[in-house]
Amino acid sequence: MSNHPPIIPSRSDSGIPYYQTYEESLALWPVDYEAFYLSTRFGQTHIIASGPKDAPPLVLLHGALFSSTMWYPNIxxxxxxYRTYAIDIIGDKNKSIPVDVDGTRKGYADWLLDVFDNLGIKKAYMVGLSLGGLHVMNFVLRAAGRVEKAVLLSPAETFVAFHQNFYKYALGLVEPNGVDNFLKWMMGDRYVLHANFAKQFHAGVMWQDERRHSKPKADGFPYVFTDNELQSVKAPMLLLLGEHEVIYDPQSALDRASTFVPGIEAEIVKNAGHVLSMEQSEYVNKRVLSFFT
Structure with a gap:
């Protein structure tokens, strides 16, 4: 389906097994796509693009360790x-190749500005899940003029701090059965990842690469935005949270967002947890489109 040959990593690249699982997940992509790399100040950014080239741009930012392939139920x-651009977040486990990720909030916004500029995007619609939602909020606050409308799906922190259990399960990912325990905690009995995608997620967890595991910084992520920051949001925004969210209390996040973000639309989605774009894809797909139009 891709019009571009994939970049072949060097033999010394520890990610080769991971790249193979990424391609297997990409086989689930239900529409034609182009996969390609863009140069930025912070390294090579991998993008999966679909949809009419003359349609309005929609930028998609994935959850941590999930990569852009996670959007296959929505795309x-x-x-x-829309002309969709699913962007592999630089510094996370995916096909982007980080060179100089400074890991600050300003640095991440500058990276996305490079991507927008190199794609020729003046202004885009944006959707981000979890880590991607945090990136979207950060970008809206630093480059509001480049965002038409923004959707946050289960954003990491952003409005409220992580529950302590998040760190327990996240740090336990590399333990025996850690991935299964983490997914069971996050999704319960509601949803099972497709075998291809589950294999990719597991490979990402096990892939040891210093460049793709940046140490947290005081001015980096995760981050809970201040009241003043939230009050300064200029772009129209939709927040969707799963009723079975476990990384924090979804009602507390919704209440704080509704109190401080001007004009935000916020709701809790039934029968969904953290990865609501997969768990309730049909509802989320329609809700996002109705918000954009």
Whole structure:
């Protein structure tokens, strides 16, 4: 389906087993796509693009360790109306190749500005899940003029701090059965990841690469935005949270967002947890499109 040959990593690249699982997940992509790299100040950014080239741009930012392949249940609906750009977040486990990620909030916004500029995007719609939602909020606060409308799905921190259990399960990922325990905690009995995607997630967890595991910084992520920051949001925003969210209390996040973010639309989605774009894809796909139009 891709019009671009994938970049072949060097033989010394420890990510080769991971790249193979990424391609297997990409086989789930239900529409035509182009996969390609863009140069930025911070390294090579990998992008999966779908939809009509003359349609309005929609930028998608994935959850941590999930990569852009996670959007396969959503992309058919969204790329029917938009030129979608699923962007592998630099510094996370995915196909982007980080060189000089400074890991600060300003640095991440500058990285996305490079991506927008190199794609020729003046202004885009944006959707981000978890870590991606945190990136979207950060970008809206630093480059509001480049965002038409923004959707945050289960954003990491952003409005409220992580529950202590998050660190327990996240730090336990590399233990025996750690991945299964983490996914069970996050998704319960509601949803099972496709075998291809589960294999990719596991490979990402096990891939040891210093460049793709930046140490947290005081001015980096995760981050809970201040009241003043939230009050300064200029772009129209939709917040969707799962009723079975476990990384924090979803009602507390919704209440704080609704109190401080001007004009935000916020709701709790039934029968969904953290990865609501997969767990309730049909509802999320329609809700996002109705918000954009």
């Amino acid at each position: 058919a609906d969204w790329s029917g109306k």
